[in-house]
Amino acid sequence: MTDLAAAWTTLETAAQDARERRIADLFKAEPDRLDKLSVEAPQLLLDLSKQPWSRAEAQAALALARAGGIEAARDRQFAGQAVNPSEDRAALHMALRAAKGADFQAKGEPVSAEVDATREAMAAIARAVRSGEKRGATGQPFSAIVHIGIGGSDFGPRLVWEALRPLSPQIELRFAANVDPADMALALAGLDPARTLVVVVSKTFTTQETIANATVARAWLRAALGQAGDAHLLAVSAAPSAAQAFGVPADQIFGFRDWVGGRYSVWSAVGLSCVIALGPEAFEELLAGARAMDDHFRTAPLAANAPVLLALAHIFNRNGLGRPIRAVVPYAQRLRLLPNFLQQLEMESNGKQAGVDGRPVPRGTAAAVFGDAGTNVQHAFFQLMHQGTDIIPLDIIAVAQASEGEPSNQTKLLANAIAQAEALMVGKPESEVRAELTAQGMAPAAIDVLAPQKTFHGNRPSSFILLDRLTPQALGALIALYEHKTFVEGVLWEINSFDQWGVELGKTLATRILGELEGGARGVHDPSTERLVSRLKG
Numbered sequence: 271m272t273d274l275a276a277a278w279t280t281l282e283t284a285a286q287d288a289r290e291r292r293i294a295d296l297f298k299a300e301p302d303r304l305d306k307l308s309v310e311a312p313q314l315l316l317d318l319s320k321q322p323w324s325r326a327e328a329q330a331a332l333a334l335a336r337a338g339g340i341e342a343a344r345d346r347q348f349a350g351q352a353v354n355p356s357e358d359r360a361a362l363h364m365a366l367r368a369a370k371g372a373d374f375q376a377k378g379e380p381v382s383a384e385v386d387a388t389r390e391a392m393a394a395i396a397r398a399v400r401s402g403e404k405r406g407a408t409g410q411p412f413s414a415i416v417h418i419g420i421g422g423s424d425f426g427p428r429l430v431w432e433a434l435r436p437l438s439p440q441i442e443l444r445f446a447a448n449v450d451p452a453d454m455a456l457a458l459a460g461l462d463p464a465r466t467l468v469v470v471v472s473k474t475f476t477t478q479e480t481i482a483n484a485t486v487a488r489a490w491l492r493a494a495l496g497q498a499g500d501a502h503l504l505a506v507s508a509a510p511s512a513a514q515a516f517g518v519p520a521d522q523i524f525g526f527r528d529w530v531g532g533r534y535s536v537w538s539a540v541g542l543s544c545v546i547a548l549g550p551e552a553f554e555e556l557l558a559g560a561r562a563m564d565d566h567f568r569t570a571p572l573a574a575n576a577p578v579l580l581a582l583a584h585i586f587n588r589n590g591l592g593r594p595i596r597a598v599v600p601y602a603q604r605l606r607l608l609p610n611f612l613q614q615l616e617m618e619s620n621g622k623q624a625g626v627d628g629r630p631v632p633r634g635t636a637a638a639v640f641g642d643a644g645t646n647v648q649h650a651f652f653q654l655m656h657q658g659t660d661i662i663p664l665d666i667i668a669v670a671q672a673s674e675g676e677p678s679n680q681t682k683l684l685a686n687a688i689a690q691a692e693a694l695m696v697g698k699p700e701s702e703v704r705a706e707l708t709a710q711g712m713a714p715a716a717i718d719v720l721a722p723q724k725t726f727h728g729n730r731p732s733s734f735i736l737l738d739r740l741t742p743q744a745l746g747a748l749i750a751l752y753e754h755k756t757f758v759e760g761v762l763w764e765i766n767s768f769d770q771w772g773v774e775l776g777k778t779l780a781t782r783i784l785g786e787l788e789g790g791a792r793g794v795h796d797p798s799t800e801r802l803v804s805r806l807k808g
Contacts, residue, residue: 277334312565313737361768362376368561408495421533435547438549468488472506525539537560562747563750567750584637601644601686656730673739691732735751787807
């Protein structure tokens, strides 16, 4: 048995004790629990004391991290080695947010100078648009941007804009990702083509949904402005010749390299729309926050390393206790898209059944992630969280100080965030419910029926992440925290977190079926698919 296999066995065996034990009791048994299971990291506090592990079990999880070679794997990634072996690529998104003048290399090739040049070019066009120096075909300043992308080219920029838009209401930013024609129609509705920039983001500039939407946007611009409307197009792509052939002016094409994975790409030129809409200074602060978390992940001991500990807490629930679902609830309306972002980051990165050696993995990998903003969801799925038959671990993200709005509402919001974490853990025992109902004068037979329904068994774990304010730096640190956490999990599961072959099959079949729906030769399908194609062809 390898050291890693032995460490997994130790962890999974130790976790069995957690099934029979109440989390709340651990605070009595471990007086230093709160201090030992809380970490101050850049821009945030991470409290893992309401997780189901004892201090000894947390130590077993740290032993797993050491046996899995987390520190060596992290160093290989930062060194620009090919940590994406199936595609022989580095995964070097940290280089995109490094300080200017850094010396990152991707598989031995220096990349930092190119990154710095791209950031300067992005800042220059952003300043020109925002100042009115760069204007549209009719001489009017730009007042709106339509960002067209999908997947990683959409989720990250959309999250950043939603979270930080109060910083800069000067320019309106809209997004279109879905090939559903309604999405593009809504993105363009009410906008003036003469005052609108369209940013098309596609690594290959062949992504079906993105190019379909970009074609609609280009036609919209040309209908109002003629061929001069092409000057309103900007592109972000690793295939600049394809973008230029589409009609994007050569000096309005911004590139990125193949070591930038889609779900890790918001730090690159993929974030161009946000640079323009929020301003280059805000974007630089976003990068600085992520960079600070990079430094923390790279240098902090494992026992005080926020991404490592958050990953281990999730692994303890996923593998030690067999909990395949996790909820993420930001108690911040501006972070309402964080669960959507994490669905791609975690489930596309680690939703794998084969290891890096090609063999089936021996245990569960990525948990299914869902969530939305609190307090809204307290009136939706929190019923299931508190009294459902499955225990669903929860990440709560809260912001201590509001940047806008009524301060008293922020206090109410924080009270709810803290109360939900406490309620999930401590619950409300049936004995207490029965005592209350008896005091109300309810008959014993009625109590027997109602008391179990009003009982909260509790013992449901949560992690609590507290930001001081929702600034660009704090958002950058929060996103980077989850990026590194996802990497740690992939290393311990011995899978490749940086490829996504599961995305390809459906896309290939969709291209085939599209040809059939458009009048091409019919293929061979299963009976259900055949009937659907036939019905749609009429």
